[in-house]
Amino acid sequence: MPDAADIFSSAADEAACHLPASSLLDAQTEVDSGARMLRFRLLRPVAQRGIVRRLALAWFLSLSLCLLSVGWPAAESWLSLSLPWQAEVLPLVLAPGMLLAILWTLWFGIALGGALALLSALFAAWVMHFSLPFILLSGATHLLALLILYLGYRAVPMRPDLSSGDNLLFFLMMVTVSATFASLDVLVGVYASQSGYAQLLSLWLGRWLGMLANFALLLPLLWLYGRRIERALDRLPWLTRRRVRLTYSLWTTALLLLALLLYVFLAVRLHGAYVAQAFVHYDRIGWPTVALSALQVLQIIHIVLSVLVVFIAYFFYQILQHWTGTLKRTASQLSLLNRKLAELALTDELTGLYNRRHFMEMARRELANAERHGMPCSLLLIDIDHFKQVNDHYGHLAGDQVLRILGRLLPVLLRPSDLAARYGGEELVVLLRHTPLDEALEVAERIRQAIAAQAYPDLSASLRVTVSLGVAESRVAEPDLDWLIERADRALYRAKDGGRNRIECDPGAWAAGSVCSGSSG
Numbered sequence: 001m002p003d004a005a006d007i008f009s010s011a012a013d014e015a016a017c018h019l020p021a022s023s024l025l026d027a028q029t030e031v032d033s034g035a036r037m038l039r040f041r042l043l044r045p046v047a048q049r050g051i052v053r054r055l056a057l058a059w060f061l062s063l064s065l066c067l068l069s070v071g072w073p074a075a076e077s078w079l080s081l082s083l084p085w086q087a088e089v090l091p092l093v094l095a096p097g098m099l100l101a102i103l104w105t106l107w108f109g110i111a112l113g114g115a116l117a118l119l120s121a122l123f124a125a126w127v128m129h130f131s132l133p134f135i136l137l138s139g140a141t142h143l144l145a146l147l148i149l150y151l152g153y154r155a156v157p158m159r160p161d162l163s164s165g166d167n168l169l170f171f172l173m174m175v176t177v178s179a180t181f182a183s184l185d186v187l188v189g190v191y192a193s194q195s196g197y198a199q200l201l202s203l204w205l206g207r208w209l210g211m212l213a214n215f216a217l218l219l220p221l222l223w224l225y226g227r228r229i230e231r232a233l234d235r236l237p238w239l240t241r242r243r244v245r246l247t248y249s250l251w252t253t254a255l256l257l258l259a260l261l262l263y264v265f266l267a268v269r270l271h272g273a274y275v276a277q278a279f280v281h282y283d284r285i286g287w288p289t290v291a292l293s294a295l296q297v298l299q300i301i302h303i304v305l306s307v308l309v310v311f312i313a314y315f316f317y318q319i320l321q322h323w324t325g326t327l328k329r330t331a332s333q334l335s336l337l338n339r340k341l342a343e344l345a346l347t348d349e350l351t352g353l354y355n356r357r358h359f360m361e362m363a364r365r366e367l368a369n370a371e372r373h374g375m376p377c378s379l380l381l382i383d384i385d386h387f388k389q390v391n392d393h394y395g396h397l398a399g400d401q402v403l404r405i406l407g408r409l410l411p412v413l414l415r416p417s418d419l420a421a422r423y424g425g426e427e428l429v430v431l432l433r434h435t436p437l438d439e440a441l442e443v444a445e446r447i448r449q450a451i452a453a454q455a456y457p458d459l460s461a462s463l464r465v466t467v468s469l470g471v472a473e474s475r476v477a478e479p480d481l482d483w484l485i486e487r488a489d490r491a492l493y494r495a496k497d498g499g500r501n502r503i504e505c506d507p508g509a510w511a512a513g514s515v516c517s518g519s520s521g
């Protein structure tokens with residue numbers, strides 16, 4: 001007989017097979033994300049479908065559009081729209097290439113989207129004759145802006161299709177932060193140049209607002225076509241992948257925090273440097289101007305910082321929701337697994353009755369209980385007649401189906417307090433609580449008749465199965481389960497020898513040859 005550990009581990013294996021791998025709470029657990037990623041490795045075998053070629057063509061077309069949209073206006077020097085702001089002019093910098101880059105990033109991953117943003121930013125800075133460090137800085141900040149957007153969408157399962165208020169809010173938050181990071185190059189330039197803060201600050205604000213205006217242009221597009229694009233991509237699961245590891249969200253959050261800290265650090269240094277310089281020149285520009293300018297810079301920094309704080313709060317709220325949702329799902333899958341394990345450890349999978357191990361445990365306890373209260377118990381051993389022929393004639397699966405049906409039929413014929421189990425192969429066992437032999441024989445007869453009358457229309461209209469039963473009553477003075485089974489087994493042999501489809505009992509306290517044998521009707 002297998003020991004409990006064997007049974008439990010095989011039950012666990014079996015239960016785990018029925019559950020998806022994601023139900024196990026570990027670092028490998030995969031969860032949905034908002035943004036998609038191109039499945040580069042899967043593309044080769046399906047390249048012949050032509051979709052990959054069309055995708056490559058679309059990307060190069062997007063790149064050409066990006067370069068054209070930044071190169072031409074930059075060369076003509078009308079890349080920005082001028083907006084009056086206090087004593088300055090805010091140049092709203094337009095970067096239409098970023099729009100395409102965002103779309104590629106959200107639906108095909110950072111590699112394709114980021115490359116578009118990087119190349120068009122480098123190209124724009126080059127066309128405008130910026131210095132090499134600034135060209136590189138501009139490229140890096142644009143890439144960072146997209147990376148922030150992408151990471152945010154990868155960490156939270158918020159779809160970029162604006163089909164709900166939450167989606168819209170998340171999109172607005174993400175593009176605000178993304179615009180902030182895309183304008184970091186000017187911010188860094190402001191800090192590095194140490195002069196002309198007021199003009200450079202207006203340039204930075206112009207860049208920031210320009211980026212926001214750019215992103216706002218995406219709203220109608222996502223609103224109208226976002227869901228359609230999502231559905232189309234859902235139909236091509238080999239093209240993009242949406243699921244990420246749970247740990248990814250953790251790293252993403254840490255990275256985002258790092259980027260935000262970088263921004264705060266730069267902004268605070270900038271403000272400090274500006275105020276310090278204003279203080280140095282206070283005798284020339286006068287205290288009121290110093291205080292006003294310091295306040296203006298502080299104002300801008302605070303506006304941006306408060307936007308970022310709101311974003312962080314919302315972002316963490318989303319991540320928290322996502323994680324608690326995932327944990328809840330995992331917990332319920334685990335409890336399902338536990339229930340299944342417990343079930344598998346106690347029951348026989350085919351018949352749904354208790355398994356032999358559990359039956360023996362329960363029956364031993366029951367016999368001891370019955371002895372203490374001086375109550376009788378009876379045991380029925382039920383064996384299907386000529387079951388080999390059923391298997392041979394109708395097939396093993398049909399044999400299984402017969403066992404399954406008998407497993408369902410048996411509890412219907414018993415009291416809820418009785419114990420029914422599959423003893424082995426085509427043999428079933430029942431312990432009747434508080435039941436003397438004469439009553440047990442009545443139950444046995446009821447079972448014999450019900451099984452003989454049971455039809456199996458799904459297998460064959462003519463198929464009928466009979467059983468032979470051996471019955472024994474436990475002796476109060478001798479409540480040994482093995483001995484009780486042994487006596488029932490001997491009676492069962494006699495029933496088989498007597499022609500099958502009949503009941504024999506171990507007479508026990510009864511006189512041999514008394515009412516102890518049932519007919520085949």
Ligand SMILES: Nc1nc2c(ncn2[C@@H]2O[C@H](COP(=O)(O)OP(=O)(O)OP(=O)(O)O)[C@@H](O)[C@H]2O)c(=O)[nH]1
Binds near residue numbers: 396400424
């Ligand atoms: N389909 C199916 N058959 C089983 C299962 N367990 C045992 N058996 C079959 O039950 C048959 C038992 O055969 P035997 O022990 O020769 O007994 P029998 O044919 O029922 O004949 P008697 O018991 O003498 O009436 C064998 O063919 C086993 O393969 C099972 O889980 N599913």
